[in-house]
Amino acid sequence: MFWLPTSQFYYMHRYFPHTEAEIREMLAACGLSELRELYGDVPAELLLAKPYDLPAQMSDDEVRKAFDAFAEQNIPVKACFAGGGFYDHYVPAAVKSLIGRSEFLTAYTPYQPEISQGTLQYIFEYQTMMSRLTGLEISNASMYDGSTATAEAMMMAVAVGRKRRRVLVSATLDPAVRRVVDTYARYHGVEVETVTEAGGVTDLLHLDRLLAAYDDIAGVVLPQPNRYGIVEDLSGIADKVHARKALLILNCIAADLATLRTPGEWGADIACGDAQSLGIPLSFGGPYLGYLCAAKSLMRKMPGRIVGATADAGGRRSFVLTLQAREQHIRRDKATSNICSNQGLMTLYVSIYMSLLGSEGLREVAWRGHQTALYLLQEMTGSGRCRMAYPDKPFLNEFLLEMDADVDLDLFVRRCIEDEKILPGIRIDGNRLLMACTEMQTKEDVDRLVNVFRNL
Amino acid sequence: MNRELYGKLVFELSRPGRRGYRLPQSHISSSDLVGSKGEKAPEIPSVLLRRQQLSLPECDELTVVRHYNNMSTNNFGVDTGFYPLGSCTMKYNPKINEEVASHAGFASAHPATPGYASQGRLRLYRTLERALSEIGGMAEFTLNPFAGAHGELTGLMVIRAYHDSRGDKRRRKVIVPDSAHGTNPASAAVAGLEVVEVKSLPDGTVDVEALRPLLDDTVAAMMMTNPNTLGIFEHSIPEIARMVHDAGGLMYYDGANLNPMLGMARPGDMGFDVMHINLHKTFSTPHGGGGPGSGPVGVRAGLECFLPSPRVVEHADGTLDLEYSHEALGSISATLGNFAVQARALAYILSLGSDGLMEAGSLATLNANYVKEALKGDYLLPVEGLCKHEFVFDGLSDKSTGVTTLHVAKRLLDHGYHAPTIYFPLLFHESLMIEPTETESKETLDEFVAVMRDIAREARETPDIVLSAPHNTPVTHPDDTEAALNPHVTFDMC
């Protein structure tokens, strides 16, 4: 135990309730006299010889100051025009307040349904909302994020396809998602073929050729909207994919589905992606929420937790984790996935957010982002120094600009951040900038951003 | 709670026309969108738009607040009461963790913010990474994996990348003790590896003699928790590590049971090459009803290059940057992982400090042994001797009552406790796995012991009350057979 050299008081940490007398008493009950004896079964050469080389314990206020010091090393951003799958959306104060309920926050996976109805019910409500949003019959209780949800969807297609181990992926899928899909595929023994892009969208002729060329295609993964913000026309694709006995997997930005044609309406078998856009803070990359929805026939092949409704002994509606025989703790190496968690708290964000906004709110969010994006596009291109990379392709709230050769894009981004506290977008391959708008940016933000561009 | 008023689903509270939001205004009007010489976007063709009406709740703000508040009272968390769920390390989640997780300097930052504007966030990542390396005895950690199982998968990919880089592509076998968590074989299968189980001795530790014949030139790794799932320290670990290394395999440490090792021993010193840590267990980020977690993966010197991209690297001038390397196993996440969870874990490490961390493991072990010694008469302790942070009973000692582990677990709910982990590990028929953690007081443990003894007495004297438990919970005996036979997984299927 620790004795502070300056005082002669036994120093108890505020998280540990043990008094010195209690420790002695408890040790005696175990037939021991010193804490070290509890480790008598550990070979002596393995025991730590010295304390960790870490700072001494801190008060809450010192911890707070340590984090303030980290924050001071950042350049704060007040207006965010970066998207790429993750967006700065308005979130009502009630969401954060309710998330903080410690009965939600400090509970574990709802293994004991009798005392976990809170968690189980909000997940059930989440599953219902996601099913309605995607137009598919079922949803699981969530995955880690959009990239891993897409990789899981790919593995699901391979599991359904039995001996089929080839998956076609459009080149217009977000490259960060693609990297994760590729990694899972390589280790899991799945062949990934790229469907090339033409004019900013999936090359449908190339897709036809690939579908005809292989007999072992388990699934086809397409994005909506795609990595350039373009809304792709997927008419007729589901039939072609199904004719080859493969599954159609759509990776979609969740919030956009309130407005765009749904995966269900496109005839997709699986919808997956990130649901950060539904009320989850950006938090520099996480935690987010991967959603995974599917046709009912695929229920037994779904990875992850699933909550089902049932009745209890008194006939009361109640909720339980169901279809557990798919999962790792029972099937071990035969499980549909190794995932053994859900993003419980993040599904709560999404459920509360959707409960407050409703479908009208989600449509208004989309429309407002679209309006601001139209204005931003008009003002940026009005400078005459950049143009839409794919001018004939429709978008919702995110678009790609091609800069003139003499525009120093890195300098533009740096000036926006340093001088105006604006993150103007995401630079992608070459001199191109992906810009996104939501309801959070004002006309003034756009004007300041464009002003930096004009004065570059 | 008034069940009539507040026991409904949110969809049942909806009334057409109500709304619970107002968006901020952008001050862009339609007149701003005409007359400029800039480009116009093409109209979105109607074929690309949603046709099916989207039915979501229409509620005012108070209705939503009451709905979720009341729902939370049907839940049990660490803040509610004692949560001795074995293998899950349900310790106190300090309030300062939550405060820093929503710090203005991090909460609204976009992951694509350039490195020069994110130095503080990258420094936070790096600081936690260094702290975990010190605690784990490893050279470097990646914080990118999203959860423990994701960490396992990442760690196994590191191991495959290592063998593949040496042209050693036959190594596809992963040896796992028969007491292992189900995620171990599942992660191996996802990583394209094949699982071979090794038997345990009657004392619950790995049978070194049974291991020996499994070690050939197809072994990629041995995966272990230490202490193991019975809470027993694998005392032969130096010998096991030597044997596996001699056979050309790597040692993987499943960090699920790291808590009792805090301040006492480091996986790196035990001979492990790759490990993961569950920040939501050992480092007290809340479990959140199942997530988000975080499962950083550490490696010994020489394996750093295989860690997933992006990696946070430090330049000579002290600035931090992201690196994507060809040697890396690939990417397992689109971002640097669950940043807000990482922030919580760092807050916990700073709060405890070196001195607090040095105490945590032994106090967790003290609590577990204290409860074990107090209950081992009434409950059957299959393996005697010291345990670490947790231990496993094989049900009640008196097997004549008809009361099983499941019944004991349900009866505990009546007394305001969360149940221990039940029917795991699979080594015993009636496993009841108890992990008290270091943040529980002696009187909490004494009260729990008294209740557990009461239940054992009830099992002998009035078994019906145990067999029919729970009695005082918001719902009782939900029918999970019916739920699995006819799954209703959305309100629309009900």
Next chain:
Amino acid sequence: MIKFSETHEYVRVDGEYGYIGISDYAQKQLGNVVYVDMPEEGDELEAGEDFGAIESVKAASDLIAPVSGEVVEVNTALESDPRAVNRDPMANWIVKIRLSDPSQLDSLMSQEEYEGYCKK
């Protein structure tokens, strides 16, 4: 003729066909069956390899083919009523196959041998 495997599947032989299901002992061990994952007609089963799975609420068991052969029929009634396996496992077989190597039957257990095996 009826034969049993060590993994508790039976095969009831009828001419060139075999009906494969799980034993009464196995259904008791599993408890309430909630789902049977079955192969498709035309699939080739290989003796000793898994061809599906059977699930109860909290357990699942792989179905291991006791003998090889081509699936000629699956018992689709189990899709809507999986608990038929609990009621009468011998009547409610899972797949019907055309035996490709009847000699494999010799290595399986008779009813009597199997009953002894279960008591061990």
